[in-house]
Amino acid sequence: MDMNENKRRRSMLLYILIAIIAYLAISQALGSGLTASRVQSVTYTEFLNMVDDNKVTNVDLNTGDNTLTFTTGEGDSQKIYETTMWPTDDTLIQRLDEHGVNADANIPDTSGDLWLMLLVSYGLPILFFLGIGWWLNRRMKKAMGDDGPSMNFGGGFGGGGLGKSNAKEIKGEDTGVTFKDVAGQDEAKESLQEIVSFLKNPEKYNEIGARCPRGALLVGPPGTGKTLLAKAVAGEAGVTFFQIAGSAFVEMFVGRGAAKVRDLFKQANEKAPCIIFIDEIDAVGKRRDSSLSSNDEREQTLNQLLSEMDGFDNHKGIVVLAATNRPETLDQALLRPGRFDRRIPVELPDLAGREAILQIHASDVKMEPGIDLGIVARSTPGASGADLANIINEAALRAVRFGRKKVTQEDLLESVDVVIAGEKKKSTVLSPHEKEVVSYHETGHAIVAAMQKGSAPVSKITIVPRTSGALGFTMQVEEDEHFLTTRQEAKDKIAVLCGGRAAER
Numbered sequence: 202m203d204m205n206e207n208k209r210r211r212s213m214l215l216y217i218l219i220a221i222i223a224y225l226a227i228s229q230a231l232g233s234g235l236t237a238s239r240v241q242s243v244t245y246t247e248f249l250n251m252v253d254d255n256k257v258t259n260v261d262l263n264t265g266d267n268t269l270t271f272t273t274g275e276g277d278s279q280k281i282y283e284t285t286m287w288p289t290d291d292t293l294i295q296r297l298d299e300h301g302v303n304a305d306a307n308i309p310d311t312s313g314d315l316w317l318m319l320l321v322s323y324g325l326p327i328l329f330f331l332g333i334g335w336w337l338n339r340r341m342k343k344a345m346g347d348d349g350p351s352m353n354f355g356g357g358f359g360g361g362g363l364g365k366s367n368a369k370e371i372k373g374e375d376t377g378v379t380f381k382d383v384a385g386q387d388e389a390k391e392s393l394q395e396i397v398s399f400l401k402n403p404e405k406y407n408e409i410g411a412r413c414p415r416g417a418l419l420v421g422p423p424g425t426g427k428t429l430l431a432k433a434v435a436g437e438a439g440v441t442f443f444q445i446a447g448s449a450f451v452e453m454f455v456g457r458g459a460a461k462v463r464d465l466f467k468q469a470n471e472k473a474p475c476i477i478f479i480d481e482i483d484a485v486g487k488r489r490d491s492s493l494s495s496n497d498e499r500e501q502t503l504n505q506l507l508s509e510m511d512g513f514d515n516h517k518g519i520v521v522l523a524a525t526n527r528p529e530t531l532d533q534a535l536l537r538p539g540r541f542d543r544r545i546p547v548e549l550p551d552l553a554g555r556e557a558i559l560q561i562h563a564s565d566v567k568m569e570p571g572i573d574l575g576i577v578a579r580s581t582p583g584a585s586g587a588d589l590a591n592i593i594n595e596a597a598l599r600a601v602r603f604g605r606k607k608v609t610q611e612d613l614l615e616s617v618d619v620v621i622a623g624e625k626k627k628s629t630v631l632s633p634h635e636k637e638v639v640s641y642h643e644t645g646h647a648i649v650a651a652m653q654k655g656s657a658p659v660s661k662i663t664i665v666p667r668t669s670g671a672l673g674f675t676m677q678v679e680e681d682e683h684f685l686t687t688r689q690e691a692k693d694k695i696a697v698l699c700g701g702r703a704a705e706r
């Protein structure tokens with residue numbers, strides 16, 4: 202299909218090129234007249250002098266373009282000249298008569314030329330632009346589907362396929378991700394398992410008349426593995442995976458986003474069974490409002506998405522998964538049954554989840570024996586799966602930087618600091634006095650924490666400035682995870698926080 206498109210485009214360009222060259226050639230020929238090279242041009246004064254010298258034998262007055270062709274000499278020595286006639290020279294005929302020059306007036310029939318001229322100077326450019334218009338129109342129609350607007354130059358040239366969805370398409374076997382690659386998130390996996398089983402054999406569901414969810418909404422903070430889960434569903438079921446970001450639908454020109462949605466579902470229909478994954482769907486699925494600032498393009502795109510979701514043949518096995526961090530901003534219509542009727546929370550991992558995620562990613566890098574990932578998991582409460590993957594990678598990078606072949610425990614702990622507090626900031630040089638103040642401050646936190654029974658043990662104190670802006674920090678690592686905070690624990694925490702300033706004083 203692409204090759205045909207290319208061929209057609211190339212031949213179109215060729216036509217345009219030929220038309221331009223023909224236009225230039227013809228107008229050049231007509232404009233300058235087909236002047237034979239043996240005709241010599243002279244000035245009018247020279248011509249008069251030659252008449253006076255009795256050199257001129259024959260004169261041809263050409264009233265059409267006000268030129269005058271004349272000859273000198275006879276036989277072999279005859280020469281042909283051309284000059285432009287003096288428009289107000291009434292004495293010319295008399296002078297020619299006096300010198301016995303044979304004169305002839307030539308009133309040309311220019312009507313044929315005139316028509317050709319008109320055709321070349323007006324007709325060709327018009328044809329040229331009509332050609333371009335027709336060409337653009339066809340491209341536009343093809344991109345929009347045949348019911349798209351018939352003429353719209355907004356898109357201009359360039360960029361393959363206006364209105365094409367540009368979704369990333371991965372074949373099922375090639376996603377390379379299964380549920381085994383997703384650590385924790387057991388509830389989410391369980392919910393998605395049903396979709397996998399439906400995609401694997403839809404007949405079982407169709408037989409009993411069960412309707413599989415058309416869409417599921419993965420809700421959770423960034424980096425918690427929503428994309429990974431969606432890919433894993435495709436990988437488990439062995440179906441094609443289409444991935445597109447919600448923001449990719451938001452276009453400058455009204456109607457183009459909707460065209461992209463249409464194209465996406467058309468593609469999906471051809472490749473069914475398949476998964477369509479729309480990342481950050483809030484970019485396109487925001488609640489519609491009737492305020493003046495409403496965005497026509499976005500609404501049209503959302504409407505198209507809703508109607509496509511209603512319209513596709515569910516028995517074919519197309520499941521739309523979408524991810525968002527802000528479900529509350531979504532249009533209610535998206536959440537109605539038959540659309541994204543299933544909401545799957547994807548939360549930040551707990552302690553066990555963090556350790557499991559670290560283990561998955563650690564298996565990809567070479568580690569020294571006896572590494573304790575548990576302490577890394579304990580020192581990273583609130584970290585997302587993406588943060589943890591990043592910690593392992595940072596540790597590996599650090600090992601390479603120090604010329605080691607394997608990652609050490611120190612690499613890991615250092616990269617925890619990097620991911621939590623940022624890189625060490627070499628450009629910030631503290632004065633001895635400032636260093637002293639920061640030392641007292643951090644030691645204050647640490648001593649208060651150490652003196653308490655309920656506080657987590659202090660695992661690290663540092664006064665190295667970090668790119669996050671911290672001049673130092675005291676790290677406490679909880680032994681285990683708990684979900685409630687008692688009044689005493691809260692008081693202890695406040696005391697630890699105030700300990701820094703108290704020590705400075």
Ligand code: ADP
Nearest residue numbers: 383384423424425426427428429558586587590
């Ligand atoms: P989201 O789509 O929620 O923003 P991603 O799925 O893109 O997050 O996750 C980013 C990366 O973080 C993944 O490619 C993976 O390496 C890592 N990751 C996140 N969650 C997990 C998890 N539960 N198990 C393993 N790796 C994870």
